[in-house]
Amino acid sequence: MDWWNQESKEVGQSLGTSLENGLSIEEGRKRLAEKGKNILQHEGTDSGIIRRFFAQFNDFMVMLLIAAAVISFGVSYLNGEKDFIDSIIIIAIVVLNALLGVIQESKAQKALEALKKMSAPKAVVLRSGKRAEIPSEDVVVGDIMLLETGGYICADGRVIESRGLKTEESAITGESLAVEKETKNFSKETALGDRKNMVLSGSFVLGGSGRAIATATGMNTEIGRIANLLAEQDDQETPLQKKLGQTGKTLGMGALAICAIIFVMGIMRQEQPFNMFMTSVSLAVAAIPEGLPAIVTIVLAIGMQRMSKKNTIIRRLPAVETLGSAAVICSDKTGTLTQNKMKVVKISDYGKQRDEEKRQLILTLFALCNDCRREKEKLVGDPTERALAEAAEEGGIKLEDVQKEMPREGEIPFSSERKMMTTLHSMGDGTWMTVTKGAPDILFDCCSKCLEGHRQVAFDGSKKSKARMQNGEMAAGALRVVAVAFREWKEKPDLRKKDTVERDMVFVGMAGMIDPPRPEAANAVALCKKAGVRPVMITGDHVLTAQAIATQLGIYQKGDTCITGQELSAMSDKDLYSAVSHCTVFARVAPEHKVRIVKAYQQDGSVVAMTGDGVNDAPALKVADIGCAMGKSGTEVAKGAADMILTDDNFATIVEAVKEGRGIYDNIRKAVHFLLSSNIGEIITIFAAMCFGWATPLLPIHLLWVNLVTDSLPAIALGLDPVEEDCMERPPRERESTLFGGGLGSKIMVEGMMIGMLALLAFAIGHIYFDQEKMYVTGRTMAFAVLSLSQLVHSFNMRSEHSLFAIHPFENRWLVGALILGTLLQVGVIMVQPLATVFKVAPLDTTEWLVVVALALMPLPIVELEKWKDRLLDRKGEGKELVS
DSSP states (O other): OOGGGSOHHHHHHHHTOBTTTBBOHHHHHHHHHHHOOSOOOOSOOOOOHHHHHHHTTOSHHHHHHHHHHHHHHHHHHHTTOOOOHHHHHHHHHHHHHHHHHHHHHHHHHHHHHHHOOOOOOEEEEEETTEEEEEEGGGOOTTOEEEEETTOBOOSEEEEEEEEEEEEEOHHHHOOOSOEEOOOSOOOTTOOGGGOTTEEOTTOEEEEEEEEEEEEEOGGGSHHHHHHHHHHHSOOOOOHHHHHHHHHHHHHHHHHHHHHHHHHHHHHHTTOOHHHHHHHHHHHHHHHSOTTHHHHHHHHHHHHHHHHHTTTEEESSGGGGTGGGGOSEEEEEIIIIIBOSSOEEEEEEOSSSOOOHHHHHHHHHHHHHSOOOEEETTEEESOHHHHHHHHHHHHTTOOHHHHHHHSOEEEEEEEETTTTEEEEEEEOSSSOEEEEEEEOHHHHHHTEEEEEETTEEEEOOHHHHHHHHHHHHHHHHTTOEEEEEEEEEESSOOOTTOHHHHTSSEEEEEEEEEEOOBOTTHHHHHHHHHHTTOEEEEEOSSOHHHHHHHHHHHTSSOTTOEEEEHHHHHTSOHHHHHHHTTTEEEEESOOHHHHHHHHHHHHHTTOOEEEEEOSGGGHHHHHHSSEEEEESSSOOHHHHHHOSEEETTOOHHHHHHHHHHHHHHHHHHHHHHHHHHHHHHHHHHHHHHHHHHTOOOSSOHHHHHHIIIIITHHHHHHHTTOOOOGGGGGSOOOOTTOOTTTTTHHHHHHHHHHHHHHHHHHHHHHIIIIIOTTSSSHHHHHHHHHHHHHHHHHHGGGGGOSSOGGGSOTTOOHHHHHHHHHHHHHHHHHHHSHHHHHHHTOOOOOHHHHHHHHHHHTTHHHHHHHHHHHHHHHHHHHHHHHHHO
C-alpha cells in the first residue's frame, strides 16, 4: 500500500485502528497471534559445529585423498599385510585440515558475536487509549507508536502527528542528514528517502516527538525487504577458492592419468598386476600434495591472526587474501569515508568579509537557539544542532554559560512547514530577545535589517542578493546551510503569534556544515590508486554532497562521471556495464542499485570489494567478491553479510588489508611453488626409475612422510614471510589469472626435475656403492634423505625472485626453524632404530651422510644460476624495448 499517498484518517480506517486510542489490548493480542512476531527471519543460522566440520570435506582433492586412503587400506587388507600406516596418515591429515578450518571459523564467529551489543529495544504504543511499553517484537500493524527523542523505531509507520519530529535513517536509506517528518501526503512516485510522512523500522528519533500508525512489521518492512533481497544473493566463491579448486582438480586428474600410464607400462613389461597397482597408487600419492589444503588453511589462519591485530576480523578464511586481488573498492560514504557526524566548516554573513567579533556573535546566537544537552561530557541531540553547538564551543563559547546568562523563557519549535525555530531569552534588564534559525531562503524574507559592525542597517535588495549568492555558493559546495537572526523586544512577546515574532528580524549570518571526510581517508584513497585499486563511492546522499566529498578525497577527478539512482534505474545492464568504466560516484541509490553496480564491475572482469555499515549495504556486501562491514557503526545485518569486519570503522584499514592480502597471496604462491616442485621431484624419481627398469626408489610411507611432514614445516614458514615492500606498487591480479602465471609453471617443472634427479642419483649411488646386500635398503634410505633434505634447502629459494644473497637469507626465522626441525626429524627416522623399522630404512654411516648432504645442498647453486639467467634475459628485454 502507498500509505504515504493517503490521509491519516484513511490509513487508520484501512488498518482498523483509532487515531486517538489505538488498538484495544485484545485486538493487539489477536493480531500478534495471527500475523506473528515483529522480527526479521534470519537468512542463515549457525549450522552447528558438526555440520561445519563435514563441510570442510567438500573439496575434490580431499575426496581423492580419502579415496586413496580407502584403496590403500583395502589393498593392504586383501594382501594380508595388515600395514595401514599409509591410510592412517592420509586420514589424519584430512581430519587435521577439517579441524583447523572449523576452529578458525569458530574463532571468527566468537569475535563477531562480541560486537553485538544491542539488546532488543522496547516500543511505546497506545493500547485501549493508554500508553503501554511493550517489547518491540510485539508491535502489530495498526498500533499507534508514540515516538520520542532517543527512541528506536521498530516498525514502518505513517506519521499522523509531528512536533519537530526528526529521525536518523542512514542505515536504511543512506541519507546522512536528519529527516524532518511531516504529516501531509506525498505522491505515489516519491522515492523512499523523500517520504517524509513515513518512519522506517531500524531508524531512531533524533529530536522532537510524534505519533505514527504501524503500517508494516517484520519482513514486510523496508528493512525486511532488504533482508529478502539479501537472501536472494548467492554466496560467492573467492578467487583463491576457485584457483585452489582448479589446481586440486588438475593435480587429481593428472595423478589418475599417471597411475594409468605406469600401470599400462608395467603390464606391457609383463610385471605382476598387483605390484604395478601398488606402484601406481604410490605414484598417485606422490603426485597429490596431501598437505596443500592444510598448508593453505594454516597460512590463511596466520594471516587472519595478523589482520586481527590490525583491526580486521575475518569471518571466512579464504577471504583473507581476496582484498589483495581487488581491482575495485565500492565504498559507502556515510560512516565509512565520512565521520557520520555533521561539522560546521564555514561561517559567513551576506558577503562582506566577516570579523572575529561578528563570528562570535553568530556562534553565540546558534548556541542560544539550540536544544542540545550535555550527557557525560558529551553533547547529544540533533546532528545539525550538535554541529552548531560544537562549533560554538570550539570558538570558546560554552553552551551552558550563554544559556545561563540569557535563560530561555519560551520557544516556537521547528516545523517543516515554517522551516524555522525560535527561542525567547531574557536579557536581565527587563528587555527580551528572540533568536531564530532556519533555512536561509525562508529566513532572509523575514528580516528587514542586518548588522554592519555594531550598527543595524536595512537589509535591502542588494544585501539580500549578496546573501542569497553566498548561500548558493555554500550549497553548491554540498554544505547544509543554516541562517540565524534576532529581534529585540522591550516587552515579552507572545510566542503564539508566530507571524509577528518571526518578522522584522535582524539577519546576522550563516553556518555551512557537512558530514566531513575521515582525516585519514584521502591518504587511503591515494594509496589505493597507487596500488592500481579503483575506489568508487556509492551512497544514498544527494549527488552534489557525494561529488563534493568524493572530490575532497580524490575519488572524483576531472573526466569522471556521477550517476544517480534515478538514472541507473533507466539504464539497461549493458549500458551500466559500459558506464561503470568512467563513473566514480553513484548517488541517491537504493539497495538493489548497489547490487547491480557491484555485478557490473564483476562483469567487467574486476575483483570487487564492497564496504558499508548500513542495512541497505548488506545485499551488495554479500554479492561482492569480498564484503567489508564496519564494526562500530555497522548494523548486525551488514556484519552478518560481510566476509570481513573493520573494527575501527576506518577506511584506511582497508589499505592495510589490501597490503596484507597481497602479501598472503604471495606467500601462498610461494608455498604452492615449493610444494608442487617438491611433488614433481617425487614423480620424476619414481617415473624415471620405472622407465629405467629400476626398483621403486621410494615407498608410499616415504612419500607421505615427505609430503605431510617434511614439506609442511617450510611451507608454513613461507606463509609467515614478511610482506614485500613493493607489493603496493604493482597492479592487482586479474580475476582470471592463475596461480602459475609469470612463468611459475615452468619453474615448478624445472625445479621438480632437479629434485627428482638428485634423489634418483642418491638412489643409484646408494644401491651401486653402498647397498651390500643388494636389497635396495641403503639406496632407498639415501634417496629418501636427499629428497627430504633437498626440499628443506630448496625452500629458501622460494623467498624471493631475486638472489637469495640479495636479501637477508635468515630474516624469516620460522623458515630457519623449519630447516633445523625438519632436518632433526629426518635424521631421527633414519638413525633411531624403532623409527627406521617403521619406515623400512637403514642407518647411514659417515660417508653415506656426506654424499646425502652434498646432493641435498645442490638446489641452492642450481636455482641461483636459474635466477641469474632470468635477470640477464630481463635486462636484454628491457634494452630491446629502449632501442625500439
